[in-house]
Amino acid sequence: MKRLLTYLSSSGTSAVRRFRQQPPLVLTLQVALALSLLGALMAWSTLLQAWLTAWVLLAFLPLGAMALLMVHGLTGGAWGDESHLVWRNLVASMPLFALALLPLLLGLDVLFPWMAAHDTLPDVVRHKRFYLNEPFFIARTLLYLMIWVGLSLGLTRPPSSRSSTPRWYAPGLIVWALTVTFFCYDWLMSLEPTFYSDIYGLEIMAICVVSVLALGLFISVVSLRPSIRLDLANLWLAVLLGWAFLAFSQLIIVWSANLPFEISWYLNRSEGAWLWVGRLSTLLFLAIPFAMLLPTAAKRRSGWLRLTAAIALVGYLLHMHWLVWPSFTTSGWAFLFGPIAIVTLATAALWWIGDTRRHALIAFRSVEEKYHDGT
Amino acid sequence: MSEATSNASKRYGLLGRFHDADALIVAIRTLREEGYRELEAFSPYPVEELNEALGVRSRWLTVVTLIASLAVAAGTYWMVWYSAAVDYPFVVGGKPLHSWPPFALIAFVLAILSAVVTAFLGMLCGNRLPRLYHPAFNITMFERASNDAFFLLTNVGTLTHDEIESLRSRLTDLGAEDVQEVPP
Structure with missing residues (x-):
């Protein structure tokens, strides 16, 4: 996309030349945002679906980082003392994600089947309408977003003002768990309103933390001491196994009960290509990282961990697509607007956190050089 | 003395x-x-x-533990499969005879047990314990x-x-x- 624009600009229109003077990030953001707006006009429902997928894919990362920061604040430990910078910089993008979810409130009728007329709904969904109705849903969403923005602002305050652990970390963590649970009941589980799983919230909490540990290690592993790498990799392995346990529990409970309303969730996800996306994401997100995180000596090596994290992040991308997309009846536009929405939100988040944090995230290599010079 | x-x-x-x-x-x-x-x-x-x-x-203990757990997992899965699908085929709850979710569960549990037991016994042998x-x-x-x-x-x-x-x-x-x- 960028190359195309560079090419166009050399052909000389002044508007494009003005574009070119922008830094590449802002340029990408502008183009992606323009394409997203175009998508909103051309294929409103598909864009909403793509936007929601991109949102959960990306916003779960800062959400997971919040949990890590609060857990570390309560328990302490060298792993967090030396890696808090990366989590804090990721958490700083939360207010943007809160804003980016608001447009979706305009399209609830397109996204959620339970918005349909009361008479057309199956019985099992009709009984849920006291909870799944538009005003209550919007109120809840605004509450979650306000809480998350509040937590992120609290967690990204400069560390000098926080000599001791703030008292609100423990309640913050409880509120985090509740809001994440109910958020994904609302925004993910109710995409297929007949489906219900108790364990869904825990599963999403685990996946937030697993994915952000993979991302954080991918970004910052070179700047960490080998013993810290080992600690973080072990944390990652533990939460990954926790997630696998939760995901498998849900599968075996739904599979054993075999109720038509519940099993359809899995049937939708084992049709056609989704079956293979699911298998591939399990392989990349769970099986390969699990095997790679077993040998202790390798967990001290930055190259090994970075490779593991890259594989896991590809698996995470596939898994979130597998989790969200099969809920929708969608159009071919999804192939176009799916990636565009991801690029838009990712660049917007990078733009939002500002130069200092962005450079800190991208330039961890320089920290490594410092570390090697220093010791 | x-x-x-x-x-x-x-x-x-x-x-x-x-x-x-x-x-x-x-x-x-x-x-x-x-x-x-x-x-x-x-x-x-x-x-x-x-x-x-x-x-x-010394890497032998971790390797032995890994091999033991994988072998027990495979053996268990085979045993469950053989008993449920071949030796005494019996349809439960309309599920297929070869239903991997519960089979994998049993294989996993026994694999963990064998890993723990192998690691514990291997540790004792490696340290020449108990030693009076x-x-x-x-x-x-x-x-x-x-x-x-x-x-x-x-x-x-x-x-x-x-x-x-x-x-x-x-x-x-x-x-x-x-x-x-x-x-x-």
């Missing part, structure tokens, strides 16, 4: 007591560089660098190994008298607060 004096040439080793873990590690590294290989270290709490300093690069006698038990100060002192035991079975004396002074040079001979 009388046995030890009558058999003075026979010694198991020299036991050096160190004040802290760092001194112990330095002593181990130096002695290993000087060619002493049969070293044993004792500390009141686990010291992370000790394995590396002693040159213990060790020459170091003859030394009174050795009791402090579980309290506040760090010990380095050097096997001197093949050394001559002079070599033992030089090793003794070497240990003192390296910071040993006390060096005592350990009878066999």
Whole structure:
């Protein structure tokens, strides 16, 4: 996309030349945002679906980082003392994600089947309408977003003002768990309103933390001491196994009960290509990282961990697509607007956190050089 | 005691007591560089660098544990599959005869059990435990190994008298607060 624009600009229109003077990030953001707006006009429902997928894919990362920061604040430990910078910089993008979810409130009728007329709904969904109705849903969403923005602002305050652990970390963590649970009941589980799983919230909490540990290690592993790498990799392995346990529990409970309303969730996800996306994401997100995180000596090596994290992040991308997309009846536009929405939100988040944090995230290599010079 | 004096040439080793873990590690590294290989270290709490300093690069336990758990997982899965799908095919709850979710659960659980048991038994074998006698038990100060002192035991079975004396002074040079001979 960028190359195309560079090419166009050399052909000389002044508007494009003005574009070119922008830094590449802002340029990408502008183009992606323009394409997203175009998508909103051309294929409103598909864009909403793509936007929601991109949102959960990306916003779960800062959400997971919040949990890590609060857990570390309560328990302490060298792993967090030396890696808090990366989590804090990721958490700083939360207010943007809160804003980016608001447009979706305009399209609830397109996204959620339970918005349909009361008479057309199956019985099992009709009984849920006291909870799944538009005003209550919007109120809840605004509450979650306000809480998350509040937590992120609290967690990204400069560390000098926080000599001791703030008292609100423990309640913050409880509120985090509740809001994440109910958020994904609302925004993910109710995409297929007949489906219900108790364990869904825990599963999403685990996946937030697993994915952000993979991302954080991918970004910052070179700047960490080998013993810290080992600690973080072990944390990652533990939460990954926790997630696998939760995901498998849900599968075996739904599979054993075999109720038509519940099993359809899995049937939708084992049709056609989704079956293979699911298998591939399990392989990349769970099986390969699990095997790679077993040998202790390798967990001290930055190259090994970075490779593991890259594989896991590809698996995470596939898994979130597998989790969200099969809920929708969608159009071919999804192939176009799916990636565009991801690029838009990712660049917007990078733009939002500002130069200092962005450079800190991208330039961890320089920290490594410092570390090697220093010791 | 009388046995030890009558058999003075026979010694198991020299036991050096160190004040802290760092001194112990330095002593181990130096002695290993000087060619002493049969070293044993004792500390009141686990010291992370000790394995590396002693040159213990034992991987067999983790490998054996992995192999045991994989073998048990495969064996269990086969057993469940054979009994449920081949030997006594019986449809439960309309599920297919070969239903992997519950089979995998049983295979996983037994794999974990076998990994734990293998690791535990392997640890005991590797450490030659339970062991009711060790020459170091003859030394009174050795009791402090579980309290506040760090010990380095050097096997001197093949050394001559002079070599033992030089090793003794070497240990003192390296910071040993006390060096005592350990009878066999």
